[in-house]
Amino acid sequence: MEGLVPTHLAAELAVSLIELKYPKESALWVSAQVSTIEQAIELLQQECELCTDKFPINQMITMLKCEHQCCKECASNYFTIQVSVMWKKNIKIIPKSFYHEVLRNFVLSIVRNVFNT
Numbered sequence: 001m002e003g004l005v006p007t008h009l010a011a012e013l014a015v016s017l018i019e020l021k022y023p024k025e026s027a028l029w030v031s032a033q034v035s036t037i038e039q040a041i042e043l044l045q046q047e048c049e050l051c052t053d054k055f056p057i058n059q060m061i062t063m064l065k066c067e068h069q070c071c072k073e074c075a076s077n078y079f080t081i082q083v084s085v086m087w088k089k090n091i092k093i094i095p096k097s098f099y100h101e102v103l104r105n106f107v108l109s110i111v112r113n114v115f116n117t
Contacts (some may be wrong), residue, residue: 005031010098013040026056050074076115083107 005011010031017037018025022044030040045054048071061075062068066090070078 004028009035012035017041017044029058048074050078072101076112079111079115080108083111087108 005014005028013035014024014027014031016038017031018024020041026044027040030043034040034043043057046057046060046069047054048060049068050070051074053071055071059072060069061072063070063075
């Protein structure tokens with residue numbers, strides 16, 4: 001763990017988390033954030049309010065208007081649907097053309113890239 005975490009205590013915490021079967025990347029990240037195993041486990045077990053799976057807090061998204069939390073994949077799906085719905089509503093007033101399809105695909109690709117899905 002040398003060089004992967006800032007202190008010896010963080011290294012011990014990361015090893016303990018890895019022994020508990022947490023992914024190495026998550027264990028390294030959280031061991032630099034907190035000092036106890038209890039705090040680490042709490043950060044590593046945030047529940048997505050949409051799919052109910054557990055994720056580390058650094059993989060969760062907080063919605064701006066309602067402050068609900070969900071995982072990046074659910075957020076990506078939500079925003080993809082929102083873009084598609086808005087696109088369909090506006091298609092009645094915008095002539096459909098190659099350029100509009102390119103714009104729609106561009107916006108959807110931005111959403112996917114932001115959430116790394």
